[in-house]
Each structure stands twice: as C-alpha cells, then as structure tokens.
C-alpha cells in the first residue's frame with residue numbers, strides 16, 4: 287500500500303502531507319505540477335510518451351512540429367513560474383523579437399504599421415520550450431515525472447464524491463494491460479489535451495459527461511524547418527501573412543527560431559488544406575497574396591520533411607455547468623478548452639489555468655484548513671471558464687468568417703465585431719496607437735473591451751463616416767485586401783528605428 291493510502295486510512299489529510307497527480311505531461315500539465323508543488327508534498331506527472339532528452343517532437347503532441355507563438359501574457363506567467371527561463375532559452379538561440387517592429391504582418395487590410403515597441407516576444411520551437419520547462423521541474427524535489435505510462439481510468443473512493451486515484455499502465459512493449467497498477471492520490475488533475483477521455487471516465491463513475499461545444503473552420507497546417515540563408519537581408523525577422531476569410535482562406539507564418547532556422551507553417555481554412563508534397567507546398571506558399579514568404583524560402587535549404595496537422599477545431603467542455611464533479615478532480619488546458627491555434631492562445635491559456643489553480647488552492651486552504659477539497663472542483667472549473675471565455679469568443683468569432691464553419695453560427699454580436707474589426711485592421715496599417723491597442727488585446731494583456739476605448743472608437747467612427755462619404759482616410763490604399771489571390775508586391779511599411787515610441791498616450795498624438 288502506498289503512502290497516500292496509508293495517510294487516508296489514518297485520517298491524515300493535512301495539506302503538507304498530500305499527494306497530487308497530474309495526468310498528461312505537456313505544457314498545461316507541467317505548469318499545473320509547478321503550482322501544485324507549492325501546496326503538496328508530492329506531485330506526480332504521468333505522461334504516455336517517452337520524454338525526449340533533447341528538444342525533439344514526440345507523438346503525443348504532434349502540434350509541436352508547427353509554429354508555436356507565445357503571447358506576451360503567457361510569457362509573463364512562465365517567467366513568474368520559472369524565473370530566468372526566458373534567459374535560458376535565449377542562451378540556446380531563441381530570438382527575442384519586437385513584435386511590432388520585427389514581424390512583417392500582412393493583415394486582411396494590408397501591412398500592419400511597424401514601429402519599435404515594448405512588445406517583446408520570444409521565438410522558439412515548441413520542443414525547446416517543453417524541454418526547458420521539464421528541466422526546471424526535474425530540479426524540484428517534490429515533483430516526479432513518470433513517462434511512458436498511460437492513464438486508463440479514474441478510481442472510485444469510499445469517501446463520497448471523491449476519487450481515490452488513477453489506474454495506469456506502463457507502456458512496455460510486449461506486455462499487455464494486465465500489468466496496470468493503481469496510483470492513489472489526494473488531488474487529481476486532468477491535462478491530457480484535446481483527446482481527454484475524462485468525459486468517459488466520469489461516466490464510468492456515474493457522473494454526467496460535460497456538455498461539449500465544437501466550432502470547426504476546418505483549418506489545416508503544414509510545416510517545415512529551413513536553414514536561414516547566409517545572404518538573407520530582409521528587414522524583418524518573422525513574416526506573418528494572415529488569411530482573410532471568406533475570400534482568402536490561406537495564410538502562413540515564417541518564424542525565426544533557435545539554431546538559425548526558419549519554421550514555416552502554411553495554414554488553409556475551409557478545407558483548403560496545405561499539402562505535404564514538395565511541389566504542392568511551394569505552390570501553396572506562392573499563392574499567398576504577398577510574396578514575402580515564398581521569396582524567402584525559395585532560396586532556403588529545407589531541413590525537415592513537411593509535417594501536416596488538422597486537429598484544429600475549437601472545442602470546449604463545459605465542466606463548470608456540471609451538476610456534480612468529484613471534489614478532488616480538476617481539469618485544465620486543452621482538455622477543457624482548445625482553440626483554433628491560428629490565434630496562438632493555447633499555451634497562454636494553459637499558463638493562466640495554472641495561475642487559476644494557484645488562486646483556488648490558496649482559497650481552499652483558507653476556507654478549509656483541515657485539508658478538505660469540498661467545493662474545490664466546481665469552483666475551479668467556474669473560474670477557469672471565465673478565463674477561457676474571451677479567448678473562446680475571439681477564436682470562434684473569427685472562425686465564423688469562414689464560409690462553412692461548423693457550429694451554431696455567428697450571432698449578432700459576432701457579426702458586429704466582424705465589421706468593427708475590419709475598421710480596426712484598416713487603422714492598424716497606419717496608426718501606431720490602434721495597432722498598439724490591438725496588440726495588447728491580442729496578447730491578452732488587456733481585455734478585448736480595450737478595442738472600444740475612445741482613442742480607437744473615435745478613429746473607427748471617423749473612418750466609417752469617411753468611407754460612407756466615399757473618402758479614403760489619409761489616402762490609405764485600404765481596398766487592397768479585396769484583390770483576392772492577386773500578389774501584392776508592396777513592401778511592409780516600417781517606421782524608422784529612431785522613432786522610438788513607448789506605448790503610451792503620446793502615440794495617439796503621433797499617429
């Protein structure tokens with residue numbers, strides 16, 4: 287019998303003696319483990335895959351082959367949880383970029399204005415981030431990472447409305463599931479991603495499966511790594527060509543990553559999936575409305591085969607609406623809410639989920655100094671649902687621009703936002719102030735309501751009036767995006783570096 291069971295039988299549920307188990311050891315699980323280690327004596331992460339010892343992709347997170355941008359809010363939280371992590375990654379070659387200045391960003395309304403800013407982002411491949419986070423956790427004496435082990439189901443408990451642990455099976459080839467063993471725990475967290483089997487596990491224990499909502503714009507990814515050519519002399523470090531549905535469902539991002547490499551991800555919505563063959567991949571890149579990415583890669587050396595991925599639907603499981611959940615069973619990360627990854631929100635929301643866990647555990651200790659978990663599960667899921675709400679509305683709202691998106695369809699508010707955002711995007715091609723606000727909202731540094739603050743709203747209204755009158759504010763060539771599939775050879779606009787702008791009210795006067 288293991289220590290957790292002994293403690294329970296002795297009635298010893300003191301917080302400092304407890305054991306937490308995290309199911310799934312990707313980013314959401316690892317960040318949760320980091321938080322749990324401040325509240326539990328022992329934390330075990332159970333991961334199905336074998337963890338690689340270097341920054342390599344693995345089977346359980348196929349998305350790691352594709353561009354993974356970390357939003358600024360996520361970067362802040364990661365640094366809070368692992369001080370110095372960012373410097374470690376920079377030392378391994380991850381470039382630190384000025385998002386407003388170093389990324390040539392082609393929106394549906396044209397090139398976003400570029401200017402030196404405080405929006406500093408780190409560019410890396412996903413395996414590099416995971417490796418560094420795992421290294422940090424391996425130095426934490428309270429955390430044990432058990433890999434190559436699959437979680438099979440939850441185990442019932444004699445204590446009402448609790449579970450006692452999980453049944454796991456070490457994945458040793460040649461041996462079948464009869465060697466499954468029980469791991470008992472005081473708190474269990476599911477972080478097994480989009481494919482989480484928790485709804486089924488809960489039903490087996492006579493709990494209701496959660497309501498599930500899916501919004502699918504049928505977006506496909508295809509990616510490949512290239513060596514950056516020695517003679518490359520573009521004035522950008524990353525290039526992002528956003529899709530513009532319903533007319534143009536193709537997009538791409540060329541991301542400079544560690545090891546002097548580019549990671550190119552092509553995206554196609556509405557089932558216009560980017561292909562995995564050499565010729566088709568290049569043709570897809572060439573069909574983008576601006577040649578910036580095609581021109582860059584045509585002379586670059588490919589370093590990997592082309593990898594594709596189609597599991598990109600928005601999927602939310604409404605655990606917060608459950609009548610009942612086991613008090614000591616929580617769920618977070620993609621297992622609860624997974625987004626169309628084009629908006630780069632998943633890792634940041636996973637990190638905010640970890641912060642929410644921290645808040646709830648502290649609160650629980652205050653409310654129940656005896657160590658009881660009563661009320662924890664639903665309270666946590668409700669808090670997490672609030673964190674997920676705005677990113678969900680943002681991602682699904684944008685996805686309803688695609689002509690054949692599966693889901694309930696855009697409501698009045700979404701349709702209004704589509705029109706409003708058209709104007710905002712047009713403004714971001716020439717207004718530093720508006721682009722700064724959009725970047726803050728996009729990076730989850732401020733709520734989306736910030737897009738309606740007076741300095742944005744006023745400009746939008748002015749532009750609407752001007753458009754109605756047939757004018758073209760500041761002579762901006764804003765009809766450019768209507769030239770579907772035509773190639774725009776204009777270069778991205780960039781303000782001189784010396785124009786050193788801080789994100790403050792002075793911007794609104796200048797732009």
Ligand SMILES: Cc1cc2nc3c(=O)[nH]c(=O)nc-3n(C[C@H](O)[C@H](O)[C@H](O)COP(=O)(O)OP(=O)(O)OC[C@H]3O[C@@H](n4cnc5c(N)ncnc54)[C@H](O)[C@@H]3O)c2cc1C
Nearest residue numbers: 310312314334346349354355437479619620627630632633
């Ligand atoms: C194509 C694509 C591109 C993306 N790009 C971005 C981006 O640019 N920016 C961003 O922030 N996010 C991005 N995301 C989202 C991001 O990858 C996830 O949000 C992030 O990995 C957190 O997910 P997670 O840890 O909840 O689940 P996952 O990353 O899916 O991990 C689940 C883990 O659980 C393990 N597991 C599953 N079942 C079991 C079991 N029964 N037993 C044991 N272990 C199990 C798996 O092996 C895996 O390690 C992208 C996603 C996709 C699909």
